[in-house]
Amino acid sequence: VADMKAEYIPPREDVIMQNESPDELYIIVSGEVEMIESEMENEPTVWTFKSGDMIGEVGALCCRPQSYTYRTKTLSQLLKIRTSNLIEAMKTRQEDNIIMIKNFLQ
Template identity: 45%
Template structure:
């Protein structure tokens, strides 16, 4: 299973590449944003490149741990899953 990341400090850029390899900035993540969760939960490769923009601290969370916590907190689980739809 994959990993989910939580931005604890600093900024992380979300980048997409076109077929010619040109990078396009889609957005910037700030604390306490997360990324990698959709690919991890749905067992898919990441769709975008995530690059740190400045000094940062990123927390790494195993998907199995994320899923366990979601199962333990069922009301929160529904909210989390609905946000993906």
């Protein structure tokens, strides 16, 4: 997907907010990002994502509000992909569409 944007995000920054509309998904190039249950008072960490992981894809591809907040744990480089750009790429390249869907389901 040609329309990716690399961003450096400092520690403790919210990348995706819980219940936010799914406009983008991210690939973690470096650093760590925590998945947080932000509606609970103590904001427990549910999972920590690392380099090579993707965040926000379920909400983006299923057109549902984000289930969790994603917050950087360390300085992180993320590739941001707009959902609309990804969907357009999937429509125009059917053979790649199959590969992407299989990768998302892993």
